[in-house]
Every structure is written in C-alpha cells, then in structure tokens.
Amino acid sequence: MEGRLQVFSGNSNIALAREITTHLHLNLGRALVGQFKNGETRVKIEENVRGSDVFVIQSMCAPVDHHLMELLIMIDALRRASARRITAVVPYYGYAKQEKKTTGREPITAKLVANLIATAGADRLLTMDLHAPAIEGFFDIPVDHLQAGPLLVDYMRDKHLSAPVVVSPDAGGVGRANRFRERLGASLAIIAKQRPEPDVSEVIEMVGDVEGKTAIIVDDMISTGGTLVEAARVLQERGARRVFACATHGIFAGAAFDQIADSPLEEIIVTNTIPLPPEAQAARIRTISVAALFAEAIMRIHKDLSLSTLFM
Structure with missing residues (x-):
C-alpha cells in the first residue's frame, strides 16, 4: 500500500x-x-x-x-x-x-x-x-x-487448572467452545437455553459431565451477565468444583457487576475491546489486551x- x-x-x-x-x-x-x-x-x-x-x-x-x-x-x-x-x-x-x-x-x-x-x-x-x-x-x-480465542486459551492454560471442561452457554456458541476446547485440551459441555424476551435467558438442559471438574464458560460477549450467572449456578449444581468464564467483549450492562459478585464465578476474563469501569476489578474480572x-x-x-x- x-x-x-x-x-x-x-x-x-x-x-x-x-x-x-x-x-x-x-x-x-x-x-x-x-x-x-x-x-x-x-x-x-x-x-x-x-x-x-x-x-x-x-x-x-x-x-x-x-x-x-x-x-x-x-x-x-x-x-x-x-x-x-x-x-x-x-x-x-x-x-x-x-x-x-x-x-x-x-x-x-x-x-x-x-x-x-x-x-x-x-x-x-x-x-x-x-x-x-x-x-x-x-x-x-x-x-x-x-x-481473541488463542489469547484467552493461553491465559487459562497458564493457570494449570485440573480436569478442565469448556462449556458453551448456548447451542449457538458450540463451535466457539469446541475450538477453545481443542486448543486447551479439555472436554466439552453444552447448556441449552431459551430467551422468553430480550436480555432474559432460561436454562433448559445441559449435555456433558462437569462433576468434580473445573468449568470454563466460553462466550463472545457478556451483556447483562444473566446468562453467565445462571449457567454458573447450573454448573455448580451439577458438581463443578470451580467455575471460570472467558469472553471477548465485556459489555456489563445494567446490574451485571452486582449479579456477578453474588455468583459462583471465581474469575471472569475479558479483553479490552470495551473499556471497563473501576468496579470491574471488585467483580473478579480480569482483562487481557488485544x-x-x-x-x-x-x-x-x-x-x-x-x-x-x-x-x-
């Protein structure tokens, strides 16, 4: 050029x-x-x-x-x-x-x-x-x-988690979660959900074994945090020992930080495609630069x- x-x-x-x-x-x-x-x-x-x-x-x-x-x-x-x-x-x-x-x-x-x-x-x-x-x-x-998947995988790999299982929070994200799983060398689980109205989700069922494992929820964005928090609670109920989440875009709209703070999520990793406010750190959110x-x-x-x- x-x-x-x-x-x-x-x-x-x-x-x-x-x-x-x-x-x-x-x-x-x-x-x-x-x-x-x-x-x-x-x-x-x-x-x-x-x-x-x-x-x-x-x-x-x-x-x-x-x-x-x-x-x-x-x-x-x-x-x-x-x-x-x-x-x-x-x-x-x-x-x-x-x-x-x-x-x-x-x-x-x-x-x-x-x-x-x-x-x-x-x-x-x-x-x-x-x-x-x-x-x-x-x-x-x-x-x-x-x-951003390779960057997020590198971060999770450096944590040396035991028995990791990558979780897709909906059917539409299975391809993304599977690529993440292949890079990390983990197993795969899928959560089926429905949306009765915009920005509201309900978990219907889950496929895959997470009992005694470290679950890593993988998504492209976190908007209100509702889907993420509900998925984390389902994973905890199914026996997951630890629950992490990775997403490229951290929007965190509405009361997302409050929901996440009260959830079983141990850590959330996002990139800096969107600038985060100071309260993000209190909600156990970590940022990777792209x-x-x-x-x-x-x-x-x-x-x-x-x-x-x-x-x-």
Missing part, C-alpha cells in the same frame, strides 16, 4: 487506540472529536491525510449511537480529505444481536450498520469476534475478522500481507 500509515481514534476506547499505536511505534493522529452545543457530533481532522493509508479505531460501546456517529463522521471527514484508503477498526461491533429477524416487523440492524460504514466511505473493516459470523457477509467491502494483535493486523493490511497466520 502506497502512502503513509496514520491511525486515528474516536472517543470510545482511547486507551486501546494508544496502546495499538505504541506497538506500531506511531503517534495517534490528531483529531478534534467532540460535540457542538446542540449535541451534534463535531469532527475535525487536524493532520494532512491526503494519499495516506488511514485506520480509524472505534468500538461501538455505550453510548452506542453516539460512538457509531463518531465513527461514521470521522470516515466521511477522512474521505473528503482525500485519504487513499480508510479502514474502520471496530474491536467491538455493536447492533450485532439483531443479525436476523426472529419475528415479523423487526429490523436487521447488523446489516444496517454495515451499510452505514460502507456508505460513509470505509474501504475495509477490521473487527474481532462478531456475535454472528454471518455478519461478515453483510459487507460489500473486505472484512478481516480477528479472534492491542498487539490489532497492531500486527494493521501493519499487515498496510503492507498488503496475509493475515491468515493471525487466525491460527
């Missing part, structure tokens, strides 16, 4: 953006990203980007709508400033839970957001652990889909190199 490599960031996860640029031995690009007095998002790129290969780092975490608008407006500003190529780096892709219609008269917001990013002027997307892999197909631009992985992916994209080795 001809042109300079420049990295900019919105306000959603500045700490991660700075860590990524540190790995790249770059300074974070100067940009004014704020609000007008009427509440509208204000963006001004304060560096020359003409002919540059530009990466915009922005997670779609709370407030989701505001951070989404920051991303779209930054992309538009860079396009109008004649950047040669613009890559949207979205560590956490929001609106991903509505990737299909479950009843009539519902939107498919994951597709809508994909359209917005492409229409704003992004040439490609770099993201991590989409809630539904099919979302990648919603884009008509190239998508590089990183996985900055080095994103930095490597950005450099490989910039140099037109393969990213396949990052998916192993």
